[in-house]
Amino acid sequence: MTDATHPSVAETRAARRVTLRHIADSAFLIIVIYLVMAVVYVAVQPSALSAYSIESLFNNSLPLMLAAAGATFVILQGGFDLSVAGTISLVNVVIATTPMEGPGGALALLALAVALGMAVGAINGIIVAYLRIQAIAATLATMIICQGIALLILKAPGGMVSDFMVYELTASLTDRVPYALVIAALGVVFWTIYSRTDAGRNLLAVGQDRKAAALSGINVQRTEFFSFVWAGAFYALAAYMLAAQTSTGNPSAGEPFLLLTFAAVALGGTAFGGGRGGVTASLFGAATLMLMQKVLFAMGVSSFYTGVIQGMIMITAVLFSAAVHHAASNRRGA
Amino acid sequence: MGQLLAVQDLAKRYGATVALGGVTMGIRAGEVHAILGENGAGKSTLVKILSGVVQPNDGTMLLDGAPHTPASIFAARGAGVSTAFQELSLIPHLSVAENLLLPKVSRGRFWPERRASIMQRAAAILAEWEITDIAPDAMIEDLPLAQRQRIEITRALSHATRLLVLDEPTAALPDTSWLFRQIRRLTERGVAVMYISHRLSEVREICQRATILRNGASIETVDLAGVDDAGIFAMMVGHAPAAPRSETETATGDILLETRDLHVGAIKGLNLTLRAGEIVGVAALEGQGQQDLFQALGGVRKRASGDIIVGGRSAPLGTPGKAQRTAPGIAFVPEERKADGIFDNLTAATNIVMADFASRSTGAFVNARLERNRAAKSAERVALSPRYLGFEVGNLSGGNQQKVLLARALMTGAKILILFDPARGVDVGTKQSIYAMMDDFVANGGTILFYSSELTELVQLSTRCVVLYNGQVSAEVSRADMTEERLLAAAHGPARTPPTPLREAS
Amino acid sequence: MSDQTAIPLEDTRKAQRISPTVVTVATIYGIVALMIVASRLVSPSFGGLSQLETILYLSSFLVFCAFGQGLVILVRGLDLSIASVITVGGVLSAALMDGSNAGLFYVIPAILLACALIGVVNGIGVTVFNVPPFIMTMAVGIIVYSLCLGFTGGTPRGFPAPVLNDFMGSRFIGIPAPVWLLIAFAAMGTLVQSFSPFGRKLTAVGNNPEAAYVAGLPSRRLTVSVYAISAACAGFTGILLASYANGATLRMGDDYLLPSIAAVVVGGSSILGGKGTFLGTVGGAMLLTTLATILSALGIGQGWKTIMEGAVILLALILLRDTVFDSLRAVLVRKD
Incomplete structure (x- = not known):
C-alpha cells in the first residue's frame, strides 16, 4: 500500500476530531435524545401516534420552543434575557384585547405582535448594549415593567382570540402535519440560513471572544443589540401561538416561561456564556422538555415528582454537552 | 518624500489616568517605521487610536493629508489602515477563512455565500501572502500559536492599502523571513508600515527610522542607522542604564x-x-x-x-x-x-x-x-x-x-x-x-x-x-x-x- | 494591558476621598428616607416612625434571604433555588413543629442544616462539575420544589411552634421583635461581608477567580460555603414566614426570588461579582418595600405598581453605573 491511501495517525485523529466537534456543535445530540424519548413515548403509549395527540403535543410545545429559540440569540452572544416572561405576557394580552377576525386579521395581529416584541427587544438592547448595564439586572427590570403594562391592559385572564387563530392555526396541514410543526420547521430553516450569514456568524464570534471579535472589525454593540431584537420577535411569536392555543389572554401568561425557557436552552446544549449552540438545538431542547412531561405521565410517574426528573435531566444534559465539547476540543495537539 | 501619516499632539486619558500625553510623529510612504519604548510607554494606546479601537481626547492625525479619525476598526480599514494586534484577535472556533474575511465573510447580506466559494476566496488571500502550510478550512483553535500569528498578520496585510500596523508581530514567530518578505512586498507598493517590537536587532534589520516613546509622550524620531543601541536605550528609559550590581557569593546553604x-x-x-x-x-x-x-x-x-x-x-x-x-x-x-x-x-x-x-x-x-x-x-x-x-x-x-x-x-x-x-x-x-x-x-x-x-x-x-x-x-x-x-x-x-x-x- | 501610567498622586487622593461604596449606600438610604417623608403626602398616617417600623418589619424577610443571595452574587454566582428552599423551610417547620413548642431547639437547627445541604449540592454542582450557577440552582430549585410537592401531597400540613408565632408579634423595648432581628442580622451580615477575612476572601474570589486560586485561597470551599449560607438564609426566611403566617404554603417563596436579586442589585452590588455591601442590600430591600407600601396606599392598580417597581430597579441600575461615578469623580477632582 502506498502512503497516499494510508492515512497518517494525525489525519485519522483529525477526522475523529471533526466528527466529535460536529456532534458537540450541532443539534445532533438533542435530536437523538428527542427521538429516543419519542420512541419510548410511543412504546409506553401507543395512542400517541394518533393525529389528535400529535397535533396537541406540538401545539403545547410550540410556544416554549419559540421562546427558547428567542432566548438563544441573546445567550449565544454571551448575554442573558429575563424579559422573556414579561414580553410574552405583554404580547399575549395585546393580542387578546385587539380583536381582528379572519386570516387577514390574524396576519395583522402577527405583524403587531412581532413589532411589539421587537420594540421591547430594542429597549433591552439599548440598555444592555449601549448603556452598558448588566443584562441579567437590566432585563429583570424590563421584565417587571412589561408585566406591569400587561396588567394595565388586562387586569385578569380574559379577552378574546379570534376563531381563525384558535381553530385554524392549531390545526394540521392536510390533516396530517400540524401547523405547529410546520412553524417549528420554518424556525430550523431560518436558523440554518441565518447562522451562515454574517450577522449569525458575528453572534457566535462575539459570544466566543468579545475582545477578539471587536478587534476583527465586528460591531459588538450592534450584534448585542440585534440579538435582543431577534429575541423579542421570537418571544412575540411564542405569545401569539400561546394565545391561539389557550384562546384567551392572561397578564401572567409569561411567568411559567421564565425558568422553562432557560431549561430548554440548556437542554439543547447551548452554552451559557455564549459562543456555542444554536436555535435548532433550543427548539429541540424545548420540545424534549415538553415531551418528557408526557412520557413521565404516561409511565405513571406521579406528577408531583416530574420536577425531580426534569431537574436531573437538565443538569445531566449540561454536564454531558460540556463533556462532549471538552472531548472534541481536547483532541487538538494531543 | 511626503508624509503619509502625520500625528500631532495625540493624547488619550482614561479618567484621571493618562495613557498617551502628546505624541507627535510622521511616517513616510513606503517606510517601515519602528515605535520603541518600554512597556507602559503608550505604544499599545497609539496602536489602538490609529486602528479605531479607541478615540483620542486631543490631537490630530492626518493620513495622506486628510484627517484620520476612525470610529471603528472597520472605518480604519476603510481608510486603508489595518492592524495585526499583539493579543491576537482571532475567533478560536471559526475557520481560518472566516477569520480572514471577518466581519464580512459572506458576500450576500441576507443570503449566505456557499462555503466552497468562501474557502476559495480565502485560499486566494493565503496564496497571495505566500502561506502554503495552513488550510483555509482549518479551525483557529487547532493551530499552533505561530500559525495563528501568521493568520493575524495575513489578515492585516490583506487590508493594508496605506498603513500596516504590526504590534509585536514576531512574539510567537520563530522565523522572521516570511514576515519581512511580505513587508518588503508591501512597501514596494508605497504602503507604510508601523513596526512595534521589543527586539532591537529585528527593528534594525527591517526599519529605517524609529520614534521613541516614554511615559506616553514621543521623545524623538531617529534614523536607526545613525544611533547605537545604548543611545536608543537611554532615550527609552530617560537616563543611562543602572550600573551592574556587586558580585554575590556562591551559596552553600541548605x-x-x-x-x-x-x-x-x-x-x-x-x-x-x-x-x-x-x-x-x-x-x-x-x-x-x-x-x-x-x-x-x-x-x-x-x-x-x-x-x-x-x-x-x-x-x-x-x-x-x-x-x-x-x-x-x-x-x-x-x-x-x-x-x-x-x-x-x-x-x-x-x-x-x-x-x-x-x-x-x-x-x-x-x-x-x-x-x-x-x-x-x-x-x-x-x-x-x-x-x-x-x-x-x-x-x-x-x-x-x-x-x-x-x-x-x-x-x-x-x-x-x-x-x-x-x-x-x-x-x-x-x-x-x-x-x-x-x-x-x-x-x-x-x-x-x-x-x-x-x-x-x-x-x-x-x-x-x-x-x-x-x-x-x-x-x-x-x-x-x-x-x-x-x-x-x-x-x-x-x-x-x-x-x-x-x-x-x- | 499595563499600558496606563500611574495616576498623579494628588488626583488619586482627592478621588479616593469620595468612595463609591459610601456614596452608593448613602444615596440608597437617602432615597428611602426621602420616600418615607414624602409619603406623608399620600396619607397623613405615613411618614412617621411607625411607618418606618412597618417597612423594617416587612422588609426583614427579604433582607434575610437577600443576604445569602448577595454573597452568592459576590462570588459571581446566582441562586435561583431560594424560592424553593424558603418553601422547604416553611413546610418543614410546619410539619416538624406541628403546633408544639417541644423540640424547637433541635428542629430549627435541623431545618437550617437540611437547607444548607441543599446549598452544598448547588455549590458542588457549580464548583466541582462546572455547571453554570443559573442552571444548577434552577434545576435544584425545581427538584426541591417537586420533592416538597410530593412530601406534602400538594397541601402542607401542620403549624409552626406557637412561640415563634408569638415572637413575630411581640415587641421588645417598644420595637417589634423581627425588627430587632433585622438590626442584629444587618450588623452581623455587614461584619461578615465587609469586615471579616471571610468576606474579603469572597470579594477576592468574585473579583478575580484565577488570581484567588493562585493566591492560595480555597476557592471551591469558599464558593460551596456561600451557597450553603444562601440556602440556610432562605430556610431561615421560610421558618419566619411560616411563623408569621402561622402555616406554610407551597408558593410562599415565589415572591422572594426576583426581589432578592433586585435588592442586591439596587443596593449597589455588581451582578458580575466582586463588589457589594450588605448595608447596600438592606437599603435596597427597604427601598423596594417602601415603594410597594406607598404604591399600595396610593390605591393605584397592580399594573402601575409593577411598572413602578421595574422602573425603580432600572433607574437604580442606570444611576449606580460605574461611569456615573467616574464622571462624578472627574468633575469633583477638577473642581478641587
Missing part, C-alpha cells in the same frame, strides 16, 4: 527545594536544586516549558511524574494554597499580573494581606486600617510607598501592582520564591526596588527561582543560571562565566542548532 526527574507539560525529566541564599535564574526562549515548570512549583499545575522535595520532604503541591503551606513555604508570582495576580477592586493593603487570609487564621474581623498596618512591613520590603496601601489596586501603575504582588508573596512568610518575569513591563525605579528585595530576601536565608525574558536581568541578578531548552536543562551557567552571549547560545539548544519552530515541537 537545600530548600529539589526536583527529581520532574515531568510536567513540556518539561521532561528536570532535576533542579535550590539552596538557601541563592537566586537561580532560568533562561529560555519562548515555549521551552518554563511556564510549566514555574506553575508546577507554584502548585498551579499538577506534575505528571517525578518528585518535588520541599524542605527535605516530598511535597505533592496540589494547589497554590498547599504549596504555601509546605514547611519552608513556596510563594508564586505568576506571569499574568492582571489575569492571575491582582484583585483590582480591592485595596493594595487587602491584596497584600490576602496571603494571610489564605494561609492562617487572622482573627475574626478586619478593617481598612488594620489591613494597612499589617501590610505595611511587607510593603516596605518592596519599597511600596505606604500612601498607596489604601488605593484600589486597579488604579495603581503596573509597577506598583507588581510590588503589591511581591509584597503578598513575602507576606506568606515563604522561604522559597518562584517568580515568573517579576520585573517585566515595569519602570526602571521599580525594577531596582524588585532587585533589591530579591537580594535582601536571599540574604535572609530564602531562595529564589526566577525566569526573565531579559538576559541582562538574568546576568545581573542570578547567582547561577539554568538554561532550558525543549523541556530539559541544556546548560547550567555559574556566576563566574555568566554572559548574555553564553546564555543565549545555550538557550538555542545544546548543539547550537537553530531553534525548533514551535509548530513542530507541539
Whole structure:
C-alpha cells in the first residue's frame, strides 16, 4: 500500500476530531435524545401516534420552543434575557384585547405582535448594549415593567382570540402535519440560513471572544443589540401561538416561561456564556422538555415528582454537552 | 518624500489616568517605521487610536493629508489602515477563512455565500501572502500559536492599502523571513508600515527610522542607522542604564527545594536544586516549558511524574494554597499580573494581606486600617510607598501592582520564591526596588527561582543560571562565566542548532 | 494591558476621598428616607416612625434571604433555588413543629442544616462539575420544589411552634421583635461581608477567580460555603414566614426570588461579582418595600405598581453605573 491511501495517525485523529466537534456543535445530540424519548413515548403509549395527540403535543410545545429559540440569540452572544416572561405576557394580552377576525386579521395581529416584541427587544438592547448595564439586572427590570403594562391592559385572564387563530392555526396541514410543526420547521430553516450569514456568524464570534471579535472589525454593540431584537420577535411569536392555543389572554401568561425557557436552552446544549449552540438545538431542547412531561405521565410517574426528573435531566444534559465539547476540543495537539 | 501619516499632539486619558500625553510623529510612504519604548510607554494606546479601537481626547492625525479619525476598526480599514494586534484577535472556533474575511465573510447580506466559494476566496488571500502550510478550512483553535500569528498578520496585510500596523508581530514567530518578505512586498507598493517590537536587532534589520516613546509622550524620531543601541536605550528609559550590581557569593546553604526527574507539560525529566541564599535564574526562549515548570512549583499545575522535595520532604503541591503551606513555604508570582495576580477592586493593603487570609487564621474581623498596618512591613520590603496601601489596586501603575504582588508573596512568610518575569513591563525605579528585595530576601536565608525574558536581568541578578531548552536543562551557567552571549547560545539548544519552530515541537 | 501610567498622586487622593461604596449606600438610604417623608403626602398616617417600623418589619424577610443571595452574587454566582428552599423551610417547620413548642431547639437547627445541604449540592454542582450557577440552582430549585410537592401531597400540613408565632408579634423595648432581628442580622451580615477575612476572601474570589486560586485561597470551599449560607438564609426566611403566617404554603417563596436579586442589585452590588455591601442590600430591600407600601396606599392598580417597581430597579441600575461615578469623580477632582 502506498502512503497516499494510508492515512497518517494525525489525519485519522483529525477526522475523529471533526466528527466529535460536529456532534458537540450541532443539534445532533438533542435530536437523538428527542427521538429516543419519542420512541419510548410511543412504546409506553401507543395512542400517541394518533393525529389528535400529535397535533396537541406540538401545539403545547410550540410556544416554549419559540421562546427558547428567542432566548438563544441573546445567550449565544454571551448575554442573558429575563424579559422573556414579561414580553410574552405583554404580547399575549395585546393580542387578546385587539380583536381582528379572519386570516387577514390574524396576519395583522402577527405583524403587531412581532413589532411589539421587537420594540421591547430594542429597549433591552439599548440598555444592555449601549448603556452598558448588566443584562441579567437590566432585563429583570424590563421584565417587571412589561408585566406591569400587561396588567394595565388586562387586569385578569380574559379577552378574546379570534376563531381563525384558535381553530385554524392549531390545526394540521392536510390533516396530517400540524401547523405547529410546520412553524417549528420554518424556525430550523431560518436558523440554518441565518447562522451562515454574517450577522449569525458575528453572534457566535462575539459570544466566543468579545475582545477578539471587536478587534476583527465586528460591531459588538450592534450584534448585542440585534440579538435582543431577534429575541423579542421570537418571544412575540411564542405569545401569539400561546394565545391561539389557550384562546384567551392572561397578564401572567409569561411567568411559567421564565425558568422553562432557560431549561430548554440548556437542554439543547447551548452554552451559557455564549459562543456555542444554536436555535435548532433550543427548539429541540424545548420540545424534549415538553415531551418528557408526557412520557413521565404516561409511565405513571406521579406528577408531583416530574420536577425531580426534569431537574436531573437538565443538569445531566449540561454536564454531558460540556463533556462532549471538552472531548472534541481536547483532541487538538494531543 | 511626503508624509503619509502625520500625528500631532495625540493624547488619550482614561479618567484621571493618562495613557498617551502628546505624541507627535510622521511616517513616510513606503517606510517601515519602528515605535520603541518600554512597556507602559503608550505604544499599545497609539496602536489602538490609529486602528479605531479607541478615540483620542486631543490631537490630530492626518493620513495622506486628510484627517484620520476612525470610529471603528472597520472605518480604519476603510481608510486603508489595518492592524495585526499583539493579543491576537482571532475567533478560536471559526475557520481560518472566516477569520480572514471577518466581519464580512459572506458576500450576500441576507443570503449566505456557499462555503466552497468562501474557502476559495480565502485560499486566494493565503496564496497571495505566500502561506502554503495552513488550510483555509482549518479551525483557529487547532493551530499552533505561530500559525495563528501568521493568520493575524495575513489578515492585516490583506487590508493594508496605506498603513500596516504590526504590534509585536514576531512574539510567537520563530522565523522572521516570511514576515519581512511580505513587508518588503508591501512597501514596494508605497504602503507604510508601523513596526512595534521589543527586539532591537529585528527593528534594525527591517526599519529605517524609529520614534521613541516614554511615559506616553514621543521623545524623538531617529534614523536607526545613525544611533547605537545604548543611545536608543537611554532615550527609552530617560537616563543611562543602572550600573551592574556587586558580585554575590556562591551559596552553600541548605537545600530548600529539589526536583527529581520532574515531568510536567513540556518539561521532561528536570532535576533542579535550590539552596538557601541563592537566586537561580532560568533562561529560555519562548515555549521551552518554563511556564510549566514555574506553575508546577507554584502548585498551579499538577506534575505528571517525578518528585518535588520541599524542605527535605516530598511535597505533592496540589494547589497554590498547599504549596504555601509546605514547611519552608513556596510563594508564586505568576506571569499574568492582571489575569492571575491582582484583585483590582480591592485595596493594595487587602491584596497584600490576602496571603494571610489564605494561609492562617487572622482573627475574626478586619478593617481598612488594620489591613494597612499589617501590610505595611511587607510593603516596605518592596519599597511600596505606604500612601498607596489604601488605593484600589486597579488604579495603581503596573509597577506598583507588581510590588503589591511581591509584597503578598513575602507576606506568606515563604522561604522559597518562584517568580515568573517579576520585573517585566515595569519602570526602571521599580525594577531596582524588585532587585533589591530579591537580594535582601536571599540574604535572609530564602531562595529564589526566577525566569526573565531579559538576559541582562538574568546576568545581573542570578547567582547561577539554568538554561532550558525543549523541556530539559541544556546548560547550567555559574556566576563566574555568566554572559548574555553564553546564555543565549545555550538557550538555542545544546548543539547550537537553530531553534525548533514551535509548530513542530507541539 | 499595563499600558496606563500611574495616576498623579494628588488626583488619586482627592478621588479616593469620595468612595463609591459610601456614596452608593448613602444615596440608597437617602432615597428611602426621602420616600418615607414624602409619603406623608399620600396619607397623613405615613411618614412617621411607625411607618418606618412597618417597612423594617416587612422588609426583614427579604433582607434575610437577600443576604445569602448577595454573597452568592459576590462570588459571581446566582441562586435561583431560594424560592424553593424558603418553601422547604416553611413546610418543614410546619410539619416538624406541628403546633408544639417541644423540640424547637433541635428542629430549627435541623431545618437550617437540611437547607444548607441543599446549598452544598448547588455549590458542588457549580464548583466541582462546572455547571453554570443559573442552571444548577434552577434545576435544584425545581427538584426541591417537586420533592416538597410530593412530601406534602400538594397541601402542607401542620403549624409552626406557637412561640415563634408569638415572637413575630411581640415587641421588645417598644420595637417589634423581627425588627430587632433585622438590626442584629444587618450588623452581623455587614461584619461578615465587609469586615471579616471571610468576606474579603469572597470579594477576592468574585473579583478575580484565577488570581484567588493562585493566591492560595480555597476557592471551591469558599464558593460551596456561600451557597450553603444562601440556602440556610432562605430556610431561615421560610421558618419566619411560616411563623408569621402561622402555616406554610407551597408558593410562599415565589415572591422572594426576583426581589432578592433586585435588592442586591439596587443596593449597589455588581451582578458580575466582586463588589457589594450588605448595608447596600438592606437599603435596597427597604427601598423596594417602601415603594410597594406607598404604591399600595396610593390605591393605584397592580399594573402601575409593577411598572413602578421595574422602573425603580432600572433607574437604580442606570444611576449606580460605574461611569456615573467616574464622571462624578472627574468633575469633583477638577473642581478641587
